Amino acid sequence: GDSVTQMEGPVTLSEEAFLTINCTYTATGYPSLFWYVQYPGEGLQLLLKATKADDKGSNKGFEATYRKETTSFHLEKGSVQVSDSAVYFCARDTNTGNQFYFGTGTSLTVIP
Amino acid sequence: NAGVTQTPKFRVLKTGQSMTLLCAQDMNHEYMYWYRQDPGMGLRLIHYSVGEGTTAKGEVPDGYNVSRLKKQNFLLGLESAAPSQTSVYFCASSFVIATGELFFGEGSRLTVL
Numbered sequence: 001g002d003s004v005t006q007m008e009g010p011v012t013l014s015e016e017a018f019l020t021i022n023c024t025y026t027a028t029g030y031p032s033l034f035w036y037v038q039y040p041g042e043g044l045q046l047l048l049k050a051t052k053a054d055d056k057g058s059n060k061g062f063e064a065t066y067r068k069e070t071t072s073f074h075l076e077k078g079s080v081q082v083s084d085s086a087v088y089f090c091a092r093d094t095n096t097g098n099q100f101y102f103g104t105g106t107s108l109t110v111i112p
Numbered sequence: 113n114a115g116v117t118q119t120p121k122f123r124v125l126k127t128g129q130s131m132t133l134l135c136a137q138d139m140n141h142e143y144m145y146w147y148r149q150d151p152g153m154g155l156r157l158i159h160y161s162v163g164e165g166t167t168a169k170g171e172v173p174d175g176y177n178v179s180r181l182k183k184q185n186f187l188l189g190l191e192s193a194a195p196s197q198t199s200v201y202f203c204a205s206s207f208v209i210a211t212g213e214l215f216f217g218e219g220s221r222l223t224v225l
Contacts, residue, residue: 036214043116043202043216044155089154099170100214102147104154 006090006103013080013110021075021106023064023090031092033057033066033073038087038105047075047088080110114138118203118217125193125224133188133220135203143206144186145170145214146178148199155202161186193224 007022025033032051036044048057053068062077075088090103116137125131135144142163147155157170161180175197177189186205190197200221204214 041218043204043218044214045216046213049213099157099160102155104152 004090004092004101004103006088006106008104008106009087010107010109013108015082015110015112016079017110019075019077019080019084019108021088021090021108023073023075023103025071025073025090025092025101027071027092030068031094033064034091034093034100035062035064035073035075036089036091036102038089040086044089080108082110082112084108085110116203116205116215116217118201118220120220121218122221123223125190125222127194127224129193130189130191131193131222132190133201133203133222135186135188135205135217137184137186137203137205137215139205139207139215140183141205141207141215142183144180145204145206146176146186146188147202147204148172149202149219150199158188158201190222193222195224198222198224 004025034049035047037047038044048059050057050066053066056065064073064075087105087107089105091100093100119134145160146158149155156172158176159170159178161167164183167178179187200219202219203217206214
């Protein structure tokens with residue numbers, strides 16, 4: 001069925017390291033793809049999105065490219081900061097556009 | 113700017129008790145959602161609403177009921193709580209779903225003993 005799979009954590013990186021969090025999806029059709037971030041004690045908030053193949057979403061130094069051929073939407077950042085410590089969720093919408101499927105979340109801890 | 117507000121933030125129940133979680137949004141959003149978040153499971157959709165007076169089932173609706181009598185409020189009810197319903201519950205809303213931006217509340221942590 002339709003779903004989102006993202007790499008399991010937790011991930012621990014040193015400050016200024018390169019970050020990649022993998023995300024793949026299955027879908028009938030071409031969903032929009034999203035990354036949400038959840039900081040400790042807060043609800044999720046949208047980090048970036050891409051609505052069609054080859055689109056690149058970007059925000060706060062994070063980037064992800066919608067790859068139709070590999071059904072992937074990997075999140076990257078060139079130099080992480082301590083303030084990036086959070087849980088990251090990959091998500092996709094449905095053909096009807098009124099529901100979302102979320103991945104299981106990847107916890108990132110950045111140490112000074 | 114209140115955004116999406118959930119009450120209560122924390123609650124402990126005994127098995128078999130009932131309770132209602134309230135979600136209120138002040139952004140005039142049409143769509144509202146209730147999710148539960150469990151370790152290793154991510155977010156799973158319980159119920160959602162595409163407008164005042166409408167509700168629909170999500171992935172895991174059993175044991176829950178919802179109501180959307182007013183556009184700004186979306187209530188999640190547990191009629192007879194079970195330990196399996198111990199979770200963190202998140203409400204979310206969206207004006208136009210195609211933008212993909214869900215606005216989330218801060219969550220409600222429910223423990224059922």
